[in-house]
Amino acid sequence: MIGKKVRPLLIALLLSGICGFSFGQVRDDLAFIVGSHAPPKKIDPGAFRRALGSGSDLKAAMVGLVRVYQLFISSQDRSVCNFTLSCSRFSLNAVQKYGIVYGLLMASDRIQRCNGIGRKYYPQDPKTSLSIDFPTDMYYLGRVEK
Amino acid sequence: MFFFNNFLSAGLLILLSVIPGRPDGVLHLADELFAAGQFDEAVTEYKRYIFFNAENPEAAPGYAYYRIGLAYRSQGRWDDAIATLQKSIQAESREDAREERRLALGVTQIACGRYDQADFLLLKIEMYSPFEEAKRKAAFFRGICALYTSKWDEAREAFQNYFGGRDLETDALGKRIEGLLVQAQRKGYKSPRLAKALSTFVPGLGQIYATDWVGGLNALALNAATGYLLVHDLVQKQIQDAVFNSIFLFQRFYSGNRQNAEDAAMRYNKALSQRMAAEVLKILERLE
Amino acid sequence: MRKIFFLCAAALLLTAFRPAAGQETAYFSPENILRFADHLYEEKDYVRAAAEYRRYLSYGDVPPSAAAPIYFKIGLCYRLAQDYPKSITAFQAVIEKFPRSEAAEGSYFQVAYGHFLGGRYDESLSFVDAFSLKVGSDEKRLKLAQLKGLNYLYQKNWQKAEDHLRSLNEKAAQSPLTAALKTFAEEGKRLPRKSPFLAGVMSAVIPGTGKIYAGRTSDGLLSLLTIAVTGWQACEGFHEDGVRSVKGWIYGSLGAFFYLGNIYGSVATVRIFNEQSERKFLERVGVSVNVFFQ
Numbered sequence: 001m002i003g004k005k006v007r008p009l010l011i012a013l014l015l016s017g018i019c020g021f022s023f024g025q026v027r028d029d030l031a032f033i034v035g036s037h038a039p040p041k042k043i044d045p046g047a048f049r050r051a052l053g054s055g056s057d058l059k060a061a062m063v064g065l066v067r068v069y070q071l072f073i074s075s076q077d078r079s080v081c082n083f084t085l086s087c088s089r090f091s092l093n094a095v096q097k098y099g100i101v102y103g104l105l106m107a108s109d110r111i112q113r114c115n116g117i118g119r120k121y122y123p124q125d126p127k128t129s130l131s132i133d134f135p136t137d138m139y140y141l142g143r144v145e146k
Numbered sequence: 147m148f149f150f151n152n153f154l155s156a157g158l159l160i161l162l163s164v165i166p167g168r169p170d171g172v173l174h175l176a177d178e179l180f181a182a183g184q185f186d187e188a189v190t191e192y193k194r195y196i197f198f199n200a201e202n203p204e205a206a207p208g209y210a211y212y213r214i215g216l217a218y219r220s221q222g223r224w225d226d227a228i229a230t231l232q233k234s235i236q237a238e239s240r241e242d243a244r245e246e247r248r249l250a251l252g253v254t255q256i257a258c259g260r261y262d263q264a265d266f267l268l269l270k271i272e273m274y275s276p277f278e279e280a281k282r283k284a285a286f287f288r289g290i291c292a293l294y295t296s297k298w299d300e301a302r303e304a305f306q307n308y309f310g311g312r313d314l315e316t317d318a319l320g321k322r323i324e325g326l327l328v329q330a331q332r333k334g335y336k337s338p339r340l341a342k343a344l345s346t347f348v349p350g351l352g353q354i355y356a357t358d359w360v361g362g363l364n365a366l367a368l369n370a371a372t373g374y375l376l377v378h379d380l381v382q383k384q385i386q387d388a389v390f391n392s393i394f395l396f397q398r399f400y401s402g403n404r405q406n407a408e409d410a411a412m413r414y415n416k417a418l419s420q421r422m423a424a425e426v427l428k429i430l431e432r433l434e
Numbered sequence: 435m436r437k438i439f440f441l442c443a444a445a446l447l448l449t450a451f452r453p454a455a456g457q458e459t460a461y462f463s464p465e466n467i468l469r470f471a472d473h474l475y476e477e478k479d480y481v482r483a484a485a486e487y488r489r490y491l492s493y494g495d496v497p498p499s500a501a502a503p504i505y506f507k508i509g510l511c512y513r514l515a516q517d518y519p520k521s522i523t524a525f526q527a528v529i530e531k532f533p534r535s536e537a538a539e540g541s542y543f544q545v546a547y548g549h550f551l552g553g554r555y556d557e558s559l560s561f562v563d564a565f566s567l568k569v570g571s572d573e574k575r576l577k578l579a580q581l582k583g584l585n586y587l588y589q590k591n592w593q594k595a596e597d598h599l600r601s602l603n604e605k606a607a608q609s610p611l612t613a614a615l616k617t618f619a620e621e622g623k624r625l626p627r628k629s630p631f632l633a634g635v636m637s638a639v640i641p642g643t644g645k646i647y648a649g650r651t652s653d654g655l656l657s658l659l660t661i662a663v664t665g666w667q668a669c670e671g672f673h674e675d676g677v678r679s680v681k682g683w684i685y686g687s688l689g690a691f692f693y694l695g696n697i698y699g700s701v702a703t704v705r706i707f708n709e710q711s712e713r714k715f716l717e718r719v720g721v722s723v724n725v726f727f728q
Binding site: 104105106107108109111112113115117118121134138139141 | 650652653656657660691692694695696698699701702705706709
Binding site for chain 2: 459461466469470473474479482485486667670681
C-alpha cells in the first residue's frame, strides 16, 4: 500500500531533477523596472526662498524680477538661447552669488554674447547642439586669477 | 519488480549527477553578500571565484558573471551590467540558464530605457526559444516595453500571448488589461498640428486647446500687448519703431506662441500615455 | 520497499557530502589573496586591488621585506584610482614604517607626485625641499628635482622653473625630461598675453573694440551694433519729446546697460583668453611629461 503511494512520488522527484530549472517570478523583475522608472523628486518649493539667502531686499527683488521674466515672458519666447544654461538662469546665478552690481554686468555681457555668430568660440553640446559657456565664476572679475 | 527497482536505482544515480553538490564556499559568501545588499563586496567575491576557477571545467563562471551583472544593475551601472550579462550568456553552456540570462538582459535594457534593444532581444526569445516559459516571460516584458513607448497595439498583442491559455482568473485580468489598452488607444489625444494652427489664428488658443490655460492666457496677453504696440506705431506712421517692435517683440512672441502650442499638445499626450501605462502597470504588479 | 528506502537514503547522503566544484581551492590563503590582488591590479580594478592588498597585510606574519612593496602597491592603487589623499597617506606609511627600504626611496617621489596630481603645488614643492636630501639614489633625487620644475610650470612661474632647471648639475641637464621642461619654461615665458586694462579702455572709447582685441570679432561687432542702435533710438526719443520721453529713457537705459556690460565683458574675455591659453599649454606639458612619471 505504502509502496503504491511512494512510487509516483519518487518518479516525480526523478523527473523534476532531470527537467532543469524554472524561470522564476516576473513580479520581482517588473518591480525593478517600475522602480528604475520612478519619477524624479519634486523640487523643494522652499528652495527658491532659501536660495535668496540672507542677501539684501534689493537682491531679492532682482532675483524676483528675473523669476517673473522666466515664468511669464521668456516662457512665451522661442527657444532662442544659444547656450545650454539659459541667459536668465546664468543671470540668476550671477546675482545670487556675486550681488546685484556684478550680477547685472555679467548678465549684460552674457546677453550680448548670446548670438548665433559667436558659436565658434565655445564647445558644443553634442546632444542639443547648444554652446557650452564657461562656468559663471570665470566671468567674475573679483576672483583671483588661476 | 526487479526491473522497476533497477530503473529506480539508475534514475537516482542520474539525479545525483544532475543535482549540484554543496555550493562553493566563496560563491556562497558572494550570494550572502548580494542578498544583504553589499554589492561591491559581493562583486569582489564573484570575481575571486572566476579568477580561481578559470581553468576548472566544473566551475560555473557564467553564474558568477550573471550575479555581477545583477549587482551592477542594482547599483544603476547600466553599461557595466549589460556588458557583464552578455559575458555571462557567452560563458554559460546550459541553454536554460542562457535563456534566463537573456531575459535578465532584456529586463536591464528596459530598466535603463533602451527599449529598442530590449524589444529586439525579447522578440528573438519569443520566436526562437525552446522553452515555453521563457517565451511567455519574453512576451510579458515585450508588453512592458511597449507600454513605456506607448505602442498600445504591440502591448495588446504581447499581453495576449502572455495571458492566453491561462486559468480563468488570470484571463479575466488579461481582459481587463486589454480593455485599458484599447481605451489608451482611443483616449482623447490632442493634435499638435491643430494646436499650432489654432495659435496661428488666435495666439494662446492652441495652448488652451491643449489644456495649458495659464500658458494660453499668458500668450494671449503678451501677443495682444505687442500687437497693439505694432499697430499703434503703424497708425502713428512711426515706421522705425514699428520695425523694431515687429523684429524684437511681436515676431518673437508670436512664433514662440505657435511653438509653445505644439509643445503643450505633445506634453499633454505624453502625460496621458504615461498615466495610462501607469494604470496598466499597477494591475500587472498585483499579478501572482 | 526496504530496498527503495535504502537507495533513497544513500542518494541523499551522497548528495549532501558531495564536494562542490573548486572546493579544494584555498581562496583566502595569504598566497591566493596576493595572487588575486595582483590580478585585480592588472585588470585596473584599483580600489578592489588595494582592499585585497590590505587584507593580505592584515593576516600578519608578513616580513618587512615583503610588506614594504605591498604598502607601496596600495599607494599606487589609490594614485591610479585618483584618490590622491589616500595615496599620499599610504606612501607616507611606507616612509614611516620602513624608512630604510627601497620602497621608501620611491615613496618620497610618490608623495610629492600625489600632491602635484591633486593640484596642491605648494605642498608638493615643500615636500620636495624638505625630503629630497633623504633620498639616497641619484636617479630618484633627479626625479624629485624634475618634479619641482614641473610644479613651478603648473604654478605659471616660468622664470623660477627655468632658473631651477638651469641650476641642476650637468648630468641632470642631459636627461631628456629636464631638456623638455626647460623648453616648456621658455615657451611659457613667450605665451601670448593680452592686457585686460587695455581691453577695458578700448571698449570704453569705442564699444566692442575691446572684444575684437580679445579675439572675439563677431561678439565685438554685435556689441557695437547693439549699443549704437539703442543709443540712436534714445537720442531720437529725447530729441522728439525731451526729458519726458519714455522711449528715450527705455532705450537709454538699455544702451547704458549694454555699454557697461560691454566694458566688463571685454575685461573678462581677455582674462579668460589668457587663462585658456595657459591651460591649453599646460595640457600639452602634461601629455608630454606623463610618460616619464609613470
